[in-house]
Amino acid sequence: MKRMKRLTLLLLICILAAPSSQAAAGTPSAGKIINRCQKASGGNAFKRVKSVVMSGSLKTAEISDGRFTLRSQSPDRLRIDVDAGSRKQSECYNGKSAWRVDSRGLRTLLGVEAKRLRLEALLFSGRLQDLSRNRVLPGQPQKTTVEGRDAYAIEFVKDDARLKLFFDASSGLLVKQESQTADGLQEVFYWNHRPVEGVMEPFSIKIKDGAGEALVTIDRVEHNRAPEEAAFRYPQVEGSRPLPELEPLMKSIVANQEKIEELREHYTCLVTETERKLDGSGRIKESVTKVYEVTPVGEEFVERLMSVDGKELWASERDKEDRRVQKEVEDIIKRREKKQEKKDRAAARGEKPEEDKDNITILDFLRLSEVTSVRREVFGGHEVIAFDFEPRKGIKPRNRAETIVSKLAGTMWVDEDAQQIARVEARLTDSFKMGGGLVASISPSTAMVFEQEKVGGEIWLPSFAEANISARVLLFAKFNRSFVRRYSDYKKYQIDSAYELTGPKQKPKPDNER
Numbered sequence: 001m002k003r004m005k006r007l008t009l010l011l012l013i014c015i016l017a018a019p020s021s022q023a024a025a026g027t028p029s030a031g032k033i034i035n036r037c038q039k040a041s042g043g044n045a046f047k048r049v050k051s052v053v054m055s056g057s058l059k060t061a062e063i064s065d066g067r068f069t070l071r072s073q074s075p076d077r078l079r080i081d082v083d084a085g086s087r088k089q090s091e092c093y094n095g096k097s098a099w100r101v102d103s104r105g106l107r108t109l110l111g112v113e114a115k116r117l118r119l120e121a122l123l124f125s126g127r128l129q130d131l132s133r134n135r136v137l138p139g140q141p142q143k144t145t146v147e148g149r150d151a152y153a154i155e156f157v158k159d160d161a162r163l164k165l166f167f168d169a170s171s172g173l174l175v176k177q178e179s180q181t182a183d184g185l186q187e188v189f190y191w192n193h194r195p196v197e198g199v200m201e202p203f204s205i206k207i208k209d210g211a212g213e214a215l216v217t218i219d220r221v222e223h224n225r226a227p228e229e230a231a232f233r234y235p236q237v238e239g240s241r242p243l244p245e246l247e248p249l250m251k252s253i254v255a256n257q258e259k260i261e262e263l264r265e266h267y268t269c270l271v272t273e274t275e276r277k278l279d280g281s282g283r284i285k286e287s288v289t290k291v292y293e294v295t296p297v298g299e300e301f302v303e304r305l306m307s308v309d310g311k312e313l314w315a316s317e318r319d320k321e322d323r324r325v326q327k328e329v330e331d332i333i334k335r336r337e338k339k340q341e342k343k344d345r346a347a348a349r350g351e352k353p354e355e356d357k358d359n360i361t362i363l364d365f366l367r368l369s370e371v372t373s374v375r376r377e378v379f380g381g382h383e384v385i386a387f388d389f390e391p392r393k394g395i396k397p398r399n400r401a402e403t404i405v406s407k408l409a410g411t412m413w414v415d416e417d418a419q420q421i422a423r424v425e426a427r428l429t430d431s432f433k434m435g436g437g438l439v440a441s442i443s444p445s446t447a448m449v450f451e452q453e454k455v456g457g458e459i460w461l462p463s464f465a466e467a468n469i470s471a472r473v474l475l476f477a478k479f480n481r482s483f484v485r486r487y488s489d490y491k492k493y494q495i496d497s498a499y500e501l502t503g504p505k506q507k508p509k510p511d512n513e514r
């Protein structure tokens with residue numbers, strides 16, 4: 001939808017600067033602690049490690065012959081496998097999506113769990129490098145102890161995910177990590193570091209979580225092995241129903257989309273948008289929630305502000321908002337008429353109408369993307385087809401929209417029966433520059449989520465959208481914001497031919513009252 005396109009561009013540009021945090025007096029800065037860890041771990045040899053395979057034996061209170069394997073690959077791939085008898089678990093972030101298999105079965109992780117696993121992958125496979133580029137924000141270091149030894153704790157933040165790392169105050173080495181998972185607090189301790197090709201690696205690992213305690217003894221560590229892409233991909237499930245061919249399915253979705261486009265123009269809804277401004281540590285320093293009434297006008301949608309942080313607008317604010325909305329409606333009609341005139345003139349000359357430079361179809365998306373790990377999953381109570389995607393190599397974008405898509409990686413969920421896209425997760429794999437970077441440079445850490453659901457038994461409409469945006473604007477200003485939009489109260493609505501929108505009918509309030 002055109003309104004959604006403009007919203008995306010607005011989200012990418014309109015963000016607020018985030019100040020940097022400082023360490024407490026008497027405590028080294030986060031940067032110094034991280035640099036010391038890198039040097040203690042092997043310096044340049046440590047930084048040159050692009051992949052690690054680490055395996056060993058595992059013991060718990062119940063079993064003594066378990067196995068543990070960790071694989072990491074730069075810049076953001078991480079897989080951990082634990083086999084402890086009845087407790088078998090694998091979890092992985094593969095650069096596009098996060099998945100886990102445990103007693104509950106195999107599934108793609110969503111929300112905070114997926115973000116946490118991606119943060120862990122960025123930190124460990126990246127060897128604590130490129131934190132700024134990936135918008136991983138280290139917090140203020142805290143003095144503490146780890147099993148009786150002095151240490152410094154730093155909480156790393158990315159979007160809604162947090163991971164705390166503990167560095168030994170004496171050796172500088174990483175000795176512990178701590179995070180909140182869906183099953184509660186998880187602590188991982190690293191001891192008995194030994195050199196492997198000039199790099200200090202832990203040979204004793206202790207894992208403490210809600211399931212108990214496990215002791216791992218590492219017996220093999222390999223660096224810079226040839227890439228193992230298959231090891232990180234979503235596992236194939238034996239006996240599952242055959243998968244459809246993706247391109248014909250997407251063509252059906254495009255055709256179905258064209259059929260129901262007119263139906264979209266007959267639904268109003270409410271949108272609740274929460275905008276959070278974040279500080280340099282990724283913590284919320286300001287938050288505002290606005291509610292909009294959304295009305296269709298042709299192929300576009302007009303949003304009328306109804307309330308801010310639960311408070312209705314003053315009478316004068318409502319009048320001003322009504323005038324703004326009416327002008328926006330008039331502008332939409334003028335643009336539509338101008339566009340139609342161009343089409344008519346082109347048709348009279350026997351020419352094709354000029355293409356919208358920001359327009360891109362699902363089939364264009366497939367042409368620009370490399371699709372992997374096609375599988376069946378359950379989402380929103382319905383069976384869907386899910387697949388991961390990343391930029392296809394050697395493709396030259398033809399316009400601005402294709403340039404953006406050619407830098408995206410993520411996961412898409414498609415309802416095969418309804419022939420609709422149910423959910424999309426995407427993030428930039430490279431910076432996107434506007435005006436050659438003079439206007440804005442959007443960080444690779446920028447990520448978005450979009451969901452749809454069936455409304456009125458006849459049409460799929462937006463239900464949820466999220467954007468976490470980092471950028472540098474006009475070369476100097478650094479920005480960090482998050483947006484969450486929730487769509488509700490869809491109602492079928494027929495706007496009159498003149499598109500005259502009137503304000504909500506309610507008793508006016510004096511300007512000095514809320």
